[in-house]
Amino acid sequence: MTPVLRKVPNSSGQQRLIFFHHAGGNGAQYFPSLKPLISKYEIYCMDLPGRFFRSNEDAFTNMQDLTKALAAQILQLDTKPTFLLGHSFGALVAYTLAWELVNNPAAQLKALGLSALKAPIVDRSQGYATMATLSDEALVLEIEKFEALPEVVKREPTILKFTLKALREDFTIMASFKNTHSHEKLAVPSLILGGDSDPQVTEQDLEKWSTLVDTRNKPLMFTGHHFYLFSHFEKAVSNLATLEN
Structure with a gap:
């Protein structure tokens, strides 16, 4: 099985937090x-093949394949109360994965956090497909509508190459x-989060998640842009941990 999660060093706790990163x-x-948080939670982060230090491995190209691989690895871990938190692209992964886990008692899925992503109530697949095929210059311009890429990424050709490959x-x-x-609601307590100055995802966009997941409160808004x-x-x-049933 291709590993798709990486444990944060020295993290330990009676509860497990699994985090899914941005595109x-x-x-x-x-x-x-x-x-x-490492003394409070056993923490895992999504670690995908095909990028950076794993560039020689085959990348995932399909959401269903990715979430099935994530679910399989999670279910091989010892059983602990588990919280999923996804940011931007990671929020879409976490939402899809939650449907894989929700009916499996061994997953002990307690709550779901969805950050900085519009609710997937309309089909945006064509827009994402277009982003994947943009030239390097056009892709950088689109990404910087969210937040500027770090200067070290833009001035180092190798780092920029790996970053754009991962984005695609x-x-x-x-x-x-x-x-x-x-047309159905995920029966997992869910926290919706965002940045109050995010130019791409507004509080109104985040509120629409209430049609898809079990939101207990209005979106939790923090000071900052897309990467708040x-x-x-x-x-x-x-705040996510307080949602546990």
């Missing part, structure tokens, strides 16, 4: 933000997504 990213980028792979996965549950979560991780997880 073009990787879980290790979030390790510094997760550090305050993730947009390809998003383009494959079909919401087969668009780096600065608010501990509070976001604290």
Whole structure:
């Protein structure tokens, strides 16, 4: 089985947090933000083949294949109360994965956090497919509508090449997504989160998740843009944990 999750070093706890990163990213980028939580949770981050240090491995191209692989790895872990938190692309992965796990008692799925993503109540697959086929220059321009790429990424050709490759792979996965549950509500307590200055995902966009998941409150809005979560991780997880039944 291809591993798709990576454990955060030294993390331990009676509960498990599994985090799913943004498009073009990787879980290790979030390790510094997760550090305050490592004594409270056993933490895993999505770690996909085909990118960065795993560039020699075959990348996933289909959401269903990815979430089945994630579910299989999760169910091989020892049983613990589990919280899923996905940001942007990762939110779509987490939502799809939750449907894989919700009816399996061994998963012990307690709550779902969905951050900085419009509710998938309309088909956006063509838009994602288009993003995956843009030129390097056009793709950078589109990404920077969310937030500027770090200068080190843009000035180092190798880093930029790997980043754009990862972005295209993730947009390809998003383009494959079909919401087969668009007319039913996921029976998992869910927290919807966003940045109050996100230019792409508004609070009104986030509110529409209430038709798809069991939201207990209005979206939780933090100060910041699309990548606000780096600065608010501990509070976001604290609020997610309070949703446990």
